Amino acid sequence: MGDPMSGKRISRREFGRLLGTSALAAWPAAAALAGRAPQSVERSGLSPRSQVALVPCPDYGPETLAAAIREGWRSSRPPDVRGKRVVVKPNMVDVSADRPIHTDPRLVEALILHLGDQGAREIVLAEGTSHNRDSEWLFRRSGYETLAKRRGVRLVDLNYDDITPVQCVNPRATLLKEISLPRTIHEAEVIISVPKMKTHKLAGITLSMKNMFGILPGMVYGWPKNTLHWNGLPLSICEINGTVKTHYSVVDGVVGMEGHGPIMGTARKAGVLVMGDNALAVDATAARVMGIDPALVDYLAMAHKIRLGSLRREDIAVAGENPERVRIDFALDPEYALLRAPKGR
Amino acid sequence: MSPRLSQAADFIKARQNPDGGWGYGPGRASLVEPTGLGLLVLHARGDVAAAGRGLAFLKGCQKPSGAVGINPRAAEGSWMAYAALLSFHALGASEEARRLKDWILGFEDASSRFTKEELSAIATRFRYDASIPGWPWTPRTTAWVEPTALFIIALRRAGVPPTEKRIKSGIDLILDRRVPSGGWNFGNPYSKSYELEASAMSTALALAALGAAGVPEGRPAVGAGIRFLEKSLAGDVSTATLAWTLLALKSFPGAAALVPGTADRLAALQARDGGFRGNPFETALAFLVLSDAPILRPASWGTR
Numbered sequence: 001m002g003d004p005m006s007g008k009r010i011s012r013r014e015f016g017r018l019l020g021t022s023a024l025a026a027w028p029a030a031a032a033l034a035g036r037a038p039q040s041v042e043r044s045g046l047s048p049r050s051q052v053a054l055v056p057c058p059d060y061g062p063e064t065l066a067a068a069i070r071e072g073w074r075s076s077r078p079p080d081v082r083g084k085r086v087v088v089k090p091n092m093v094d095v096s097a098d099r100p101i102h103t104d105p106r107l108v109e110a111l112i113l114h115l116g117d118q119g120a121r122e123i124v125l126a127e128g129t130s131h132n133r134d135s136e137w138l139f140r141r142s143g144y145e146t147l148a149k150r151r152g153v154r155l156v157d158l159n160y161d162d163i164t165p166v167q168c169v170n171p172r173a174t175l176l177k178e179i180s181l182p183r184t185i186h187e188a189e190v191i192i193s194v195p196k197m198k199t200h201k202l203a204g205i206t207l208s209m210k211n212m213f214g215i216l217p218g219m220v221y222g223w224p225k226n227t228l229h230w231n232g233l234p235l236s237i238c239e240i241n242g243t244v245k246t247h248y249s250v251v252d253g254v255v256g257m258e259g260h261g262p263i264m265g266t267a268r269k270a271g272v273l274v275m276g277d278n279a280l281a282v283d284a285t286a287a288r289v290m291g292i293d294p295a296l297v298d299y300l301a302m303a304h305k306i307r308l309g310s311l312r313r314e315d316i317a318v319a320g321e322n323p324e325r326v327r328i329d330f331a332l333d334p335e336y337a338l339l340r341a342p343k344g345r
Numbered sequence: 346m347s348p349r350l351s352q353a354a355d356f357i358k359a360r361q362n363p364d365g366g367w368g369y370g371p372g373r374a375s376l377v378e379p380t381g382l383g384l385l386v387l388h389a390r391g392d393v394a395a396a397g398r399g400l401a402f403l404k405g406c407q408k409p410s411g412a413v414g415i416n417p418r419a420a421e422g423s424w425m426a427y428a429a430l431l432s433f434h435a436l437g438a439s440e441e442a443r444r445l446k447d448w449i450l451g452f453e454d455a456s457s458r459f460t461k462e463e464l465s466a467i468a469t470r471f472r473y474d475a476s477i478p479g480w481p482w483t484p485r486t487t488a489w490v491e492p493t494a495l496f497i498i499a500l501r502r503a504g505v506p507p508t509e510k511r512i513k514s515g516i517d518l519i520l521d522r523r524v525p526s527g528g529w530n531f532g533n534p535y536s537k538s539y540e541l542e543a544s545a546m547s548t549a550l551a552l553a554a555l556g557a558a559g560v561p562e563g564r565p566a567v568g569a570g571i572r573f574l575e576k577s578l579a580g581d582v583s584t585a586t587l588a589w590t591l592l593a594l595k596s597f598p599g600a601a602a603l604v605p606g607t608a609d610r611l612a613a614l615q616a617r618d619g620g621f622r623g624n625p626f627e628t629a630l631a632f633l634v635l636s637d638a639p640i641l642r643p644a645s646w647g648t649r
Binding site: 134 | 376546585
């Protein structure tokens with residue numbers, strides 16, 4: 001495993017060592033600051049079985065999307081957004097005219113309308129881009145600026161937001177002992193991660209948990225969030241997700257990206273939305289749709305180990321489609337071929 | 346000073362925080378980058394008192410090591426120090442400028458942290474030389490094109506010669522990271538066999554730095570970069586990128602024909618309140634570039 005953003009390579013052996021002995025191997029029962037708690041099944045009050053909705057969504061038509069979101073919302077355990085400030089965090093690592101890099105704005109818009117129907121007091125669309133820091137241009141090119149104006153929601157560049165220091169809930173955390181959180185994230189009452197279903201050249205796949213990289217401000221962590229790469233991707237992903245709760249995830253699997261993602265891959269239609277309140281369970285289910293064994297994805301295995309949820313099939317109740325039935329094997333770079341799940345699992 | 350520029354300076358002055366600094370938006374927490382450029386605007390207008398308050402804020406951000414982080418609470422120095430150096434130098438805070446210059450010249454990136462095997466793997470798979478020292482965003486991490494460019498611009502304006510070892514190395518890094526088909530992105534020209542796209546902001550900053558260091562426009566990378574910017578100008582360009590682009594174009598005589606149109610386009614983005622997108626940083630940057638403020642004026646101008 002290599003990370004050209006840092007140059008560091010983490011061997012399987014080292015990864016095993018990290019799982020066994022690192023700060024993340026056991027999260028404390030102690031309460032977090034700012035009311036943020038590690039998302040272990042026990043602490044979050046969830047029943048041990050996560051509820052994930054796997055909903056067919058063959059296209060980005062507004063009616064198709066609205067119906068799919070309603071169905072997924074109804075059949076999972078959505079947060080109560082009534083009267084609350086909700087932050088919607090799409091994935092926009094970059095924008096391309098011919099490759100589906102960012103979460104489709106039509107899905108984001110349909111979700112915003114749905115949240116409005118559910119009584120959200122304020123909806124904020126927020127992203128901290130990681131490669132290209134020209135957010136004015138990216139927000140325009142992605143279509144997010146237009147939709148934010150059309151729907152009257154605030155659009156926030158998290159890279160330059162005011163910051164609030166938040167202690168990582170794990171006192172033995174690695175380099176993210178204190179996380180500089182954008183005010184927009186810190187003050188959010190509900191955070192909804194809306195990633196694109198993509199392969200990732202450094203992480204294997206990128207879904208809801210990896211999408212949370214984008215909440216950390218570039219002005220503190222650099223671009224492409226380079227401090228996090230040097231800390232190690234699995235550790236960073238787990239420390240962020242262990243400190244900041246994602247209340248709900250909606251994975252844009254209508255059209256995803258396969259091959260050399262998250263930027264240079266090619267479009268792959270999966271025709272689904274994957275939705276749920278536990279990001280790890282959602283990611284594990286989305287991985288299965290992509291033909292990937294989630295237990296072989298480093299950061300998902302680590303997240304499972306430290307009890308940010310469970311990736312085991314038996315711990316996740318999937319409503320709607322059967323992951324195996326809608327499975328579409330996303331093409332993988334050769335070094336990630338080992339992530340492929342055998343058929344029938 | 347034109348009425349429009351004066352209005353931009355008014356916009357800046359009206360948004361100065363009580364602590365003397367500026368944030369990226371009105372009422373937002375003070376940070377070093379918007380403060381560094383904001384006080385340069387007031388200095389250019391001769392508003393000594395307000396500029397002095399900004400300078401005091403910046404001085405309060407400096408560590409005993411000379412480092413400057415993003416704000417007074419930052420534990421370490423980082424990329425925004427470039428803006429503090431420009432201000433310290435312009436306002437004659439010579440001792441602070443000297444200490445910060447020394448810190449910047451010693452600001453460590455990750456180039457010495459890579460093993461031989463890692464350097465080889467990066468060279469093979471990502472086609473750049475990670476052993477070349479440049480400047481990172483944050484300490485001891487990888488050097489990238491934009492922070493390297495920002496520090497080169499600031500050091501040159503603060504009088505550090507282009508023959509200085511770190512500047513020469515920074516130039517080497519920028520040239521090494523160019524995208525083969527023209528321009529620069531954040532710093533990865535390739536990902537495996539895929540050439541990554543250049544971006545206008547990275548390209549503008551890279552060219553402005555190369556110009557500041559006296560790299561001639563006859564260098565193929567410079568010519569290709571200017572052509573990339575020209576192509577980018579045919580489409581949508583953001584406010585900050587337009588300002589950096591104008592600075593880059595002014596740095597090379599061969600790009601002079603593009604300067605008036607780019608300047609007009611940037612000036613046209615000014616809002617009725619005098620600001621650019623309501624953002625003190627972008628307003629200050631636009632002011633400094635449009636007004637040819639000495640602190641950002643390309644060196645080549647003096648020889649024309």
